Amino acid sequence: MNERTFAAALIAALAGSLSSATWAATVVAPGESKDSVNKSLLVQAGTTVRDVETVNGSIDIEDRASAGEVETVNGSIDLGDGVSVLSIEAVNGNIDAGREAQVRDSVETVNGSIELKSGSAINGSVSTVNGSIDLQQTTVAKNVETVNGVLDLRATRIGGNVELVNGRVELVDASTVNGDVIVIKSKNSGWNWGYRPKPPVVVIGEGSEVRGKIRSENPETRLFVHESARIGEVEGVAAVRYTGSIPE
Numbered sequence: 001m002n003e004r005t006f007a008a009a010l011i012a013a014l015a016g017s018l019s020s021a022t023w024a025a026t027v028v029a030p031g032e033s034k035d036s037v038n039k040s041l042l043v044q045a046g047t048t049v050r051d052v053e054t055v056n057g058s059i060d061i062e063d064r065a066s067a068g069e070v071e072t073v074n075g076s077i078d079l080g081d082g083v084s085v086l087s088i089e090a091v092n093g094n095i096d097a098g099r100e101a102q103v104r105d106s107v108e109t110v111n112g113s114i115e116l117k118s119g120s121a122i123n124g125s126v127s128t129v130n131g132s133i134d135l136q137q138t139t140v141a142k143n144v145e146t147v148n149g150v151l152d153l154r155a156t157r158i159g160g161n162v163e164l165v166n167g168r169v170e171l172v173d174a175s176t177v178n179g180d181v182i183v184i185k186s187k188n189s190g191w192n193w194g195y196r197p198k199p200p201v202v203v204i205g206e207g208s209e210v211r212g213k214i215r216s217e218n219p220e221t222r223l224f225v226h227e228s229a230r231i232g233e234v235e236g237v238a239a240v241r242y243t244g245s246i247p248e
Contacts, residue, residue, distance in 0.1 A: 024039075024040070025039070025040040025041060025042040025057075025058075025060060026039045026040070026041055026042065027041075027042050027043075027044060028041055028042065028043050028044075028047075028049045028052055028067075029049070030047045030048060030049060031048065031049065031050070032049060032050060033049065033050035033051040033052070033053075033068070034049070034051075034052055034053070034054075035051070035053045035054070036053070036054040036055070036057060037054070037055045037056060038054075038055070038056045038057060039054060039057050040054065040057035040058045040059065040060070040075065041054050041057060041058075041059045041060070042059075042060050042061075042062070043059075043060070043061040043062060043065045043067055044062055044065065045062035045063045045064055045065055045080065046062075046063070046064045046065060047065050047066075048065070048066045048067075049065070049066070049067045049068070050067070050068045051067070051068040051069040051070075051071075052067050052068070052069070052070050052071070053069065053070075053071045053072070054071075054072050054073075054075065055072070055073045055074065056073065056074045056075065057072060057074075057075045058072065058075035058076045058077065058078070058093070059072055059075065059076075059077045059078070060078045061077075061078070061079045061080060061083050061085070062080045062083075063080035063081045063082055063083070063098070064080070064081070064082040064083065065080070065083055065084075066083065066084040066085065067083075067084075067085045067086070068085065068086045068087075069085075069086050069087050069089070070085050070086075070087065070088045070089070071087075071088075071089045071090070072089075072090050072091070072093060073090070073091045073092065074091065074092045074093065075090070075092075075093045076090070076093040076094045076095070076096070076112070077090055077093065077094075077095045077096070078096050078097075079096070079097040079098055079101050080098045081098040081099045081100060081101075082098070082099070082100050082101070083097065083098065083101050083102070084101075084102040084103075084104075085101075085102070085103055085104070086103075086104050086105055087103065087104070087105035087106055087107070087108075087124070088103060088106075088107045088108070089106075089107075089108045089109070090108070090109040090110070090112055091109070091110045091111065092110065092111045092112065093109060093111075093112045094109070094112040094113050094114070094115075094131070095107060095109050095112065095113075095114045095115070096114075096115045097115070097116045097117060097120055098117055099117045099118050099119050099120070100118075100119035100120060101116060101117070101119075101120040101121075102120070102121055103120075103121070103122045103123065103124070104123050104124075105123060105124040106122070106124030106125045106126070106127070106142070107122055107124070107125075107126045107127075108125075108126075108127050108128070109127075109128045109129075109131060110128065110129045110130065111128075111129065111130045111131065112128060112130075112131045113128065113131040113132045113133065113134070113149070114126060114128055114131065114132075114133045114134070115133075115134040115135075116134070116135050116136065116138045117136050117137075117138075118136050118137035118138070118155075119137060119138075120135075120137075120138045120139070121138070121139045122138065122139070122140045122141065122142075123141045123142075124141060124142050125140065125142040125143040125144065125145065125160065126140050126143075126144045126145070127143070127144070127145040127146070128145075128146050128147075128149060129146070129147045129148070130147065130148045130149065131146065131148075131149045132146065132149040132150040132151070132152065132167075133146055133149065133150075133151050133152070133153075134152045135152070135153050135154065135156045136154050136155065136156070137154070137155045137156065138156045138157075139156070139157045139159075140156070140157070140158050140159060140160070141159040141160070142159055142160040143158070143160040143161045143162070143163060143179070144158055144160075144161075144162050144163070145161075145162075145163040145164070146163075146164050146165075146167060147164070147165045147166065147167075148165065148166045148167055149164070149167045150167050150168045150169075150170070151164060151167070151168070151169040151170065152170050152172075153169070153170065153171050153172070153175045154172050154173040154175065155173040155174060155175060156171075156175045156176075157175070157176050157178075158175070158176065158177045158178065158179070159178050159179070160178065160179045161177070161179035161180045161181070161182055161212070162177050162179070162180075162181045162182070163181075163182045163183075163184060164182075164183060164184070164200060165183070165184050165185075165186050165200070166186060166197050166198075166200060167200060167201075168200065168201040168202075168203070169181065169200075169201070169202045169203065170203045170205060170246065171202075171203065171204050171205055171208045171210070172203070172205030172206065172208060172246065173205065173206075173207070173208070174206070174207035174208055174209075175205075175208045175209075176208065176209045176210075176211070177209070177210045177211065177212065178211050178212065179211070179212045180210070180212035180213045180214070180215055181202060181204075181210050181212070181213075181214045181215070182215050182216075182217075183200045183202065183215070183216040183217060183218050183221045183236075183237070184217055184218075185217035185218055186218070199218070199220035199221060199222055200216070200218055200220070200221045200222070201221070201222045201223075201224070201247075202214065202216075202221065202222070202223045202224070202237075203224045203246055203247065204223075204224070204225045204226060204229040204231055205226050205229065205246060206226045206228050206229065207226075207228055207229065208226070208229045208230075209229065209230040209231070210229075210230070210231045210232060211232060212232055213232050213233045213234070213235060214231055214232070214233075214234045214235070214237070214239070215234075215235040215236055216235070216236040216237040217236060218236075219236065219237075221236070221237045222237075222240070223237045223238065223239045223240065224239075224240050224241075224242050224246075224247045225239045225240070225241055225242070226241070226242060226243070227241050227242070227243050
């Protein structure tokens with residue numbers, strides 16, 4: 001076998017190996033729980049399972065399936081359309097849910113972003129530490145929280161508070177917060193070695209409403225409120241009214 005033929009064969013073998021690895025997820029049997037260490041887990045479309053947990057692996061729950069607790073340490077969690085689960089929790093990984101996801105408790109990750117698409121309903125809170133949260137036409141019964149990230153809330157209803165430390169909140173497309181919007185003061189000791197984080201930004205967009213207070217513990221916070229938005233009392237920051245496009 002010449003070098004060119006050998007190289008082509010090697011590439012094909014590697015591609016086949018990667019393809020096999022992609023589909024190597026363990027299928028969770030209907031009605032059962034599954035707890036793994038080094039395997040990704042798959043809940044097939046339309047099936048009902050109990051708890052689904054892994055340490056080093058991702059979890060994929062296909063359309064119209066249902067499960068109990070869904071947890072991973074190092075891996076992502078992907079939900080299809082119409083999925084129903086008790087709770088979702090990750091440590092190092094993103095959480096991505098399709099349309100009309102139903103979560104009876106909370107959605108949480110530490111190092112990762114969260115995206116919930118239209119028609120989703122969360123009976124608890126949605127939170128991350130290092131990552132963004134993107135909610136589209138979603139209802140959240142309790143709080144939405146991040147420490148370092150962007151909160152992009154579009155046509156969304158929040159029953160509790162919206163909280164962040166560093167980053168940006170955009171409440172747009174006639175979204176509503178029943179509680180407060182709070183910018184929490186950073187607990188950083190000041191040893192940033194010359195790095196200075198950008199000021200937090202809060203945007204209350206066209207037709208949106210904050211029924212509680214807008215409160216900032218960081219004096220550098222910038223607050224922009226559309227002329228058609230409705231807000232309650234403002235503390236610790238000056239509101240700047242705007243028209244037209246969202247300020248940068």
